[in-house]
Amino acid sequence: MKQVNRNYEPLNEYTTPLAGEPDYTNAGVIKAVGHYGEKYSVGKIEYQTFFNEEYQYIFTPYWDVIDALDSSVFQGIPGISMELRLEKYYRVNMQPVFITERSPSKNREDLWELLEAVGLDYYDRFEWLIRTDLRCGNDNLIVERYREGTEEFTYEEAAGREAQLQYGDHVIVKSQTQVSTNPSVYTEKMLRLLATGAVVSFEQEGLQIDRENRDSAMMLLRQQYYAAKLWEKKKHQQGVERARERGEYRGRKKIPVDAVRVKEIAALFHQKKISEKQAMERLGIASRSTFYRRLKETRE
Numbered sequence: 468m469k470q471v472n473r474n475y476e477p478l479n480e481y482t483t484p485l486a487g488e489p490d491y492t493n494a495g496v497i498k499a500v501g502h503y504g505e506k507y508s509v510g511k512i513e514y515q516t517f518f519n520e521e522y523q524y525i526f527t528p529y530w531d532v533i534d535a536l537d538s539s540v541f542q543g544i545p546g547i548s549m550e551l552r553l554e555k556y557y558r559v560n561m562q563p564v565f566i567t568e569r570s571p572s573k574n575r576e577d578l579w580e581l582l583e584a585v586g587l588d589y590y591d592r593f594e595w596l597i598r599t600d601l602r603c604g605n606d607n608l609i610v611e612r613y614r615e616g617t618e619e620f621t622y623e624e625a626a627g628r629e630a631q632l633q634y635g636d637h638v639i640v641k642s643q644t645q646v647s648t649n650p651s652v653y654t655e656k657m658l659r660l661l662a663t664g665a666v667v668s669f670e671q672e673g674l675q676i677d678r679e680n681r682d683s684a685m686m687l688l689r690q691q692y693y694a695a696k697l698w699e700k701k702k703h704q705q706g707v708e709r710a711r712e713r714g715e716y717r718g719r720k721k722i723p724v725d726a727v728r729v730k731e732i733a734a735l736f737h738q739k740k741i742s743e744k745q746a747m748e749r750l751g752i753a754s755r756s757t758f759y760r761r762l763k764e765t766r767e
Contacts, residue, residue, distance in 0.1 A: 535685030634664030
């Protein structure tokens with residue numbers, strides 16, 4: 468892993484951490500959503516309040532995960548100077564750009580509707596953000612709730628449950644063949660596992676992937692995984708072309724959706740009253756691409 472700057476001198480009061488113990492702390496994990504739905508844990512964000520009514524946000528980047536990603540997946544955390552490569556970034560007595568651009572302000576007319584939609588009866592924009600799965604239109608970042616501490620899991624317990632894993636957890640795998648004997652399946656499963664930030668140990672091989680070597684392991688897995696996906700797409704397109712030449716291709720059957728219903732849901736979605744996931748569920752659409760095609764059709 469590349470070197471992290473742990474000796475940075477704060478430039479002003481807004482980047483100087485507050486002293487003393489906070490009376491309240493809430494935390495989330497910032498995740499970058501990849502092209503095929505894989506989620507990369509790129510950092511932790513904490514919100515702390517103090518008895519004197521001061522507050523601060525703390526951003527802790529997970530550099531070993533970040534270093535494995537290219538700009539097509541991760542472009543940085545908005546409002547944070549990633550080029551400084553700090554261990555922690557502080558925003559004191561101010562709302563960071565990351566928060567203001569993806570959570571409702573006090574002045575929104577529909578504020579209480581948005582709060583009630585996630586079960587809140589008080590105004591807390593950070594808690595609201597954690598309870599939603601909304602993305603800002605400028606990036607592919609989401610925030611999920613952080614679990615305190617680290618835990619140890621067997622591979623049987625962790626397999627297919629990446630959402631339960633967090634940075635620093637330890638997953639013990641009996642052998643690489645336990646993951647899969649199929650190379651493409653192995654690549655995808657290992658990529659999604661390492662993307663959580665968990666340490667993975669292989670008992671039989673005596674290997675361990677941790678913060679020191681995660682970036683190189685993930686880069687290799689990502690290259691293989693994305694190359695396999697592109698190959699699958701190419702083979703599908705070739706099959707479509709051959710079927711079209713034979714006059715057998717009719718295209719995908721359009722999912723029947725009530726146009727009026729689509730307009731109603733689209734309005735709620737654009738007003739940020741419901742999330743993308745909620746809108747898709749209400750319309751009975753499983754594919755994001757289909758969902759956005761329907762939105763485009765309503766505009767046209």
